[in-house]
Ligand SMILES: [Zn+2]
């Protein structure tokens with residue numbers, strides 16, 4: 001039995017050598033499996049690795065065309081800055097002036113406010129170095145603009161009348177004799193430490209500038225095929241262009257900056273796409289916000305791959321793209337570990353979506369026959 005088979009195999013080999021792969025081979029297909037092109041073998045391996053997929057139909061498939069395709073991943077990072085001014089007020093000792101040797105008289109005549117230098121324009125009058133990190137926060141005390149004020153409640157006497165005995169030091173008991181006893185609140189003194197200034201008589205007001213930086217990161221994909229963006233993101237890409245952290249503002253010209261972008265793929269207008277996405281995703285949404293752009297970082301990475309079209313026979317119809325009739329497609333791209341990965345979204349035994357993309361259920365509702 002085994003001898004017979006060996007003989008048959010030998011015969012076929014001889015035949016194919018003699019006929020040089022001519023049409024006559026077709027008659028021998030029932031003797032040995034048709035030799036699938038490498039691309040369809042790869043597709044078969046991929047389909048077999050999926051849960052519930054059925055790779056059988058590939059045996060009768062034929063490749064129609066293989067086209068080289070390109071995808072670009074563009075990363076645009078813009079560092080934004082916001083500035084906010086706050087006034088930090090704390091109780092602070094206030095020394096009342098003396099007039100004719102009297103502090104009481106001094107309190108009557110003195111200025112109750114001591115101004116600091118004007119703060120000015122928080123955007124133009126203070127230069128703050130831009131951090132190297134994508135996100136950062138710093139707070140600066142504008143100490144030259146520190147101002148002081150006297151406590152309005154105690155007028156720098158640091159004490160106020162006791163609220164319980166109203167300065168009397170004694171309170172009346174609610175009894176028949178109207179007895180007066182020492183006030184517990186002020187222990188009989190009639191005065192309390194001023195609660196506003198904590199007994200210090202005044203306040204210090206320090207203007208504080210808080211500068212915050214954050215990064216808006218936009219990743220855009222451009223391609224002349226149908227590869228899923230997550231596949232481009234995970235696949236092997238080659239850097240082709242880079243802008244390494246240049247000074248940037250909302251009035252900087254993106255057109256000028258992108259002038260010398262390499263346009264390697266005629267049907268992907270890279271420059272036009274990038275400029276459009278810059279306006280749509282970075283500039284327009286932030287134009288009216290109270291922040292400034294400080295830094296631009298930009299990179300373009302390219303991925304070359306193949307788009308394969310194959311035909312499956314009359315009883316298979318492309319359900320996802322009905323105009324393609326019996327033709328299906330897949331992409332073969334350099335995956336994470338540099339291997340050739342497959343991406344497809346119209347394989348006929350694919351799932352209708354009930355178990356997610358990795359599972360194709362072999363039920364009549366989903367099967368396209
Ligand atoms: Zn006070």
Ligand SMILES: [Zn+2]
Nearest residue numbers: 162165183186
């Ligand atoms: Zn009291």
